[in-house]
Amino acid sequence: MVAGWFTGEGDSFRLLGTRCRACRSVFFPREDAFCRNPACQSDEFDEVPLSRRGRVWSYTDSRYQPPSPYVTDPELPWEPYALIAVELESERIVVLGQAVPGVTVADLTVGMEVEVVPGVLNEDTETVWTTWHWRPTGVAQ
Incomplete structure (x- = not known):
C-alpha cells in the first residue's frame, strides 16, 4: 500500500x-x-x-509484461490486463488504473460508469500490497 x-x-x-x-x-x-x-x-x-465513481475516458490493454520494478509472480504465466483512464465524477480529473481481474477491453466503452475498489498488487506469505482497480458499476466484486 x-x-x-x-x-x-x-x-x-x-x-x-x-x-x-x-x-x-x-x-x-x-x-x-x-x-x-x-x-x-x-x-x-x-x-x-x-469520488468513488467516474466515467471511462479512455482504455487500452497491456499485452506485454512490464519490466522491473513492476512486480509479477515468476511462477505464473503473464496475463494481459485492461488499463482504464477514468474521469472522476465530481473532481473532473482523470485517474489511470487497472480494471478488476476478469474485465477486458471487450467489456469497456467510453462513457461507461465505473467505481474504484481495492485490489491486490502483489502478496507473499507476510504482506499483501494493496492498490486500486476500476470496476464497471453493477459488476459483483
Whole structure:
C-alpha cells in the first residue's frame, strides 16, 4: 500500500487526493509541495477523499509484461490486463488504473460508469500490497 494514496476497505474504499487551499485545484496522486496549477503559487493543501465513481475516458490493454520494478509472480504465466483512464465524477480529473481481474477491453466503452475498489498488487506469505482497480458499476466484486 502506498501511504496516503487511499483509505478504507470494501464500500468505504476511496482514493485520496489533495486540494490546493488557494485555487481549489484537486490532484491525484497527491501533491504536498507546490500547486501544479501554473497560475497558482500556493504550497498549502488539504487531503480530500476523491469520488468513488467516474466515467471511462479512455482504455487500452497491456499485452506485454512490464519490466522491473513492476512486480509479477515468476511462477505464473503473464496475463494481459485492461488499463482504464477514468474521469472522476465530481473532481473532473482523470485517474489511470487497472480494471478488476476478469474485465477486458471487450467489456469497456467510453462513457461507461465505473467505481474504484481495492485490489491486490502483489502478496507473499507476510504482506499483501494493496492498490486500486476500476470496476464497471453493477459488476459483483
